[in-house]
Amino acid sequence: MIMPSYTIPKALCDVPTHYCPGCTHGIIHKLIAEVIDEMGIEGETIGICPVGCSVMAYDYFACDMMEAAHGRAPAVATGIKRGNPDKFVFTYQGDGDLAAIGTAETVHAATRGENITVIFVNNATYGMTGGQMAPTTLPGQITQTTPYGRNTDIEGFPVKICEILSQIDGVALAQRVTVIDPNTIKTAKAAIRKGFEYQKNKQGFSLIEVLSTCPTNWGLSPVESLNWVKEKMIPYYPLGVFKEGAIR
Amino acid sequence: MSNQSSPKKHLMKGNEAIAEAAIRSGCKCFFGYPITPQTEISAYMAKRMPKVGGVYLQAESEIAAINMVYGCAGSGVRCMTSSSSPGIALKAEGISYIAGSDLPCVIINVQRGGPGLGGIQPSQSDYWFMTRALGHGDFHALVFAPASVQEMVDTVCDAFDLADKYRMPAVILADGLLGQMMEPVHFPEDYDFNKNTEKPWAANGHGNKRKHNIINSLFLQPDVLEDENFKRFKRYEIVKKNETKAEIDIEEDTELLVVAYGSVARIAKAAVDMARKNGIKAGLFRPITLWPYPEKELQKAAEKVKKVLVVEMSMGQMVEDVRISLKSRIPIEFHGRTGGIVPTPAEVFEKLKEMDGDDNA
Numbered sequence A: 001m002i003m004p005s006y007t008i009p010k011a012l013c014d015v016p017t018h019y020c021p022g023c024t025h026g027i028i029h030k031l032i033a034e035v036i037d038e039m040g041i042e043g044e045t046i047g048i049c050p051v052g053c054s055v056m057a058y059d060y061f062a063c064d065m066m067e068a069a070h071g072r073a074p075a076v077a078t079g080i081k082r083g084n085p086d087k088f089v090f091t092y093q094g095d096g097d098l099a100a101i102g103t104a105e106t107v108h109a110a111t112r113g114e115n116i117t118v119i120f121v122n123n124a125t126y127g128m129t130g131g132q133m134a135p136t137t138l139p140g141q142i143t144q145t146t147p148y149g150r151n152t153d154i155e156g157f158p159v160k161i162c163e164i165l166s167q168i169d170g171v172a173l174a175q176r177v178t179v180i181d182p183n184t185i186k187t188a189k190a191a192i193r194k195g196f197e198y199q200k201n202k203q204g205f206s207l208i209e210v211l212s213t214c215p216t217n218w219g220l221s222p223v224e225s226l227n228w229v230k231e232k233m234i235p236y237y238p239l240g241v242f243k244e245g246a247i248r
Numbered sequence B: 001m002s003n004q005s006s007p008k009k010h011l012m013k014g015n016e017a018i019a020e021a022a023i024r025s026g027c028k029c030f031f032g033y034p035i036t037p038q039t040e041i042s043a044y045m046a047k048r049m050p051k052v053g054g055v056y057l058q059a060e061s062e063i064a065a066i067n068m069v070y071g072c073a074g075s076g077v078r079c080m081t082s083s084s085s086p087g088i089a090l091k092a093e094g095i096s097y098i099a100g101s102d103l104p105c106v107i108i109n110v111q112r113g114g115p116g117l118g119g120i121q122p123s124q125s126d127y128w129f130m131t132r133a134l135g136h137g138d139f140h141a142l143v144f145a146p147a148s149v150q151e152m153v154d155t156v157c158d159a160f161d162l163a164d165k166y167r168m169p170a171v172i173l174a175d176g177l178l179g180q181m182m183e184p185v186h187f188p189e190d191y192d193f194n195k196n197t198e199k200p201w202a203a204n205g206h207g208n209k210r211k212h213n214i215i216n217s218l219f220l221q222p223d224v225l226e227d228e229n230f231k232r233f234k235r236y237e238i239v240k241k242n243e244t245k246a247e248i249d250i251e252e253d254t255e256l257l258v259v260a261y262g263s264v265a266r267i268a269k270a271a272v273d274m275a276r277k278n279g280i281k282a283g284l285f286r287p288i289t290l291w292p293y294p295e296k297e298l299q300k301a302a303e304k305v306k307k308v309l310v311v312e313m314s315m316g317q318m319v320e321d322v323r324i325s326l327k328s329r330i331p332i333e334f335h336g337r338t339g340g341i342v343p344t345p346a347e348v349f350e351k352l353k354e355m356d357g358d359d360n361a
């Protein structure tokens, strides 16, 4: 019997990562790298890592990389893209980065129809700083800074980025996916590929939101975490395409 | 302005001259956000950049604009932003990242009065901010202080070149007066676009020809971060040695030395001329670079003088660099106006008369 062999995509450096066991950052990195490989664009791609758990992704992707200040990745991507319109530019951002401190940069890169691809990792918490409330923390969810559960009377409601972006004319793709089983992983990869294709054809801003896990800060095992995404996150953040279509 | 090789003079506003000089210096991308009194820079860029194959982009904020500059500079493209005091304050984080990643770019600050929303009239109250604390962490930017529209042009060219050469941000510190004032300018014919423009470190796609480049200011290991800072400050030592600039207008018998920069130096010069006509032995020292500060030049110029007068449109900021340079060996007095009030030559002359009188009493 021929077993399919596990291969590391070329666009991913063969180095150990610092991610916690059971965290889905690794899967998402691999999907992006596979898309870059399949499109043969590693040499023309510049990736931007945020402030957050993926802050050191510049050591993991084999393409040129830039580190951005907290929330500013879409502005940094804009600067690169405007100076180098034929290169591929992607950002990789957490929910605090993209939907709190960087909301303005996210929305305005989208309104400009900036030809970039944004990978938005929504883990419903601030992972890197030890599990504080994120803009995407669910109502009732316990975090370090919502020890009694997120009270919407006090802390307000979670931010639904794909829903917001679906209102914006500059958006070519706003899609929410997850990576909790082989089927959702396949869909996620296809969405990322679509985002890069829109970019290739200069057809507008693409954002792929990936519902992701944070076993360490959620206080759950990796398997429980996958179930938590399925049972708690997906009902609040439904998967699917929220907006799609070339803007130019 | 389209005839690049024209030797003729153009009558231009300071802000427009900055923009044209930047384009001729090879600036390919401009990112800004509207604010008075720098508006003409953006307006000029918006008009000209598309005609010369460049990029003009109005960002959603100064924070976004400086981060666009960071990205663009990191990809190896000559770029700039311009703003005025409150807007520069918003850029501070981004400037720190630019310096921490050793990226070259040009930042224009057409100063206005502060603190807070302050006013929109000319001011020099960002001196400390530009030379001491442009953002968090240990770093410097080159800071140029032009005093005429022509010098706006010349310092912009220098700023792009030296920023590239030393891989650091460069600031043109102007004020509302210089920005709005119209004077004849001449654009040099021999812009050398390729000077210092090899950027093998840039993150612009490795083209499968080299290892990936990383633009970054994160160094979690203390010894590595310390080493980065040591390396950067070694470079600063070279900058300090080679790049100070000042204009010195003194005579053998100068007794009163006025120190002023930017538009105030023009006013001080008029006062010095009035003083000389009235038998007061006055001279002028005008720093053109504020960082690095022309300390040695000032020491030499002040060697034989009896007193120093520092004039600024602030509550007294550069005066500290004068004190540091002269090690308080000579009495140093200060005359400042603030809030957008521009000092007159007559009031500076009065001050000189007073100082001269004290001396001869």
Ligand SMILES: Cc1ncc(C[n+]2csc(CCOP(=O)(O)OP(=O)(O)O)c2C)c(N)n1
Residues within 6 Å of the ligand: A051, A052, A053, A054, A070, A093, A094, A095, A096, A097, A098, A123, A125, A126, A127, A128, A129, A134
């Ligand atoms: C300006 C600024 N504010 C705050 C921080 C501290 N900080 C580092 S990571 C982080 C949270 C990031 O959370 P998120 O974007 O959700 O990404 P995750 O860590 O979950 O991947 C914060 C607040 C910082 N580095 N810079």
